[in-house]
Amino acid sequence: MACRYYTSTRLTEKSDVYSFGVVLLVIITGHPAITKYDNDNIHISRLVNLRLAEGDINNIVDSSLLGDFDINSAWKAVELAMACVAHTPSRRPTMKEVASELNDCLVTERARRETTPRNFSAFMSLNLESAYDPTPI
Structure with a gap:
């Protein structure tokens, strides 16, 4: 990806x-885009790909x-983020598709929050949604 930009100097x-x-993966995981591991740097998409093989979204x-999230929504968000960082550009979704899928995740999460009693730990968790949504939960 970076090589393609370097040779063409054209963003698409x-x-x-x-x-x-990459930004989605950083938000979802809470890890930086590049992590130092032993004497090597590991890209967040590689880290998530390794953890996907374990099959546990909590990892x-x-x-x-x-653990205060809808598992199905989390899986959908991770799968979407991984589709966005596909090595082959033609396999990546459009931004319109990304926005639609993220909206579906948000709807699922809002529905879960409306039916689940809130506890103190959930109240203390980071809520990025309220920073951007004029009608926070």
């Missing part, structure tokens, strides 16, 4: 989708959420 919608996918989602 698909390169924007890739970058947005992927930011532990500071203390």
Whole structure:
């Protein structure tokens, strides 16, 4: 991806989708985009890919959420983010598709929060939604 930009010096919608996918992975996992591991740097998409093989969403989602999230919505968000960082640009979704899928995740999470009693730990968790949504939960 970076090599393609370097040789063409042209950004495209698909390169924007890739970058947005990296941002999504950072938000979902709570890890930086590049992590130092032993004497090597590991990209967040590789880290998530390794954890996906384990099949446990709790090993992927930011532990500071203390499990206070809808599992199906979390899986959908992780799968979407990984589709955004696909090596082949043609396999990446469009930003319109990304926005639609993220909206579905938000609807699912809001429905869960309306039916689940809140506890103190959930209240203390980071709520990025309220920073951008004029009608926070």
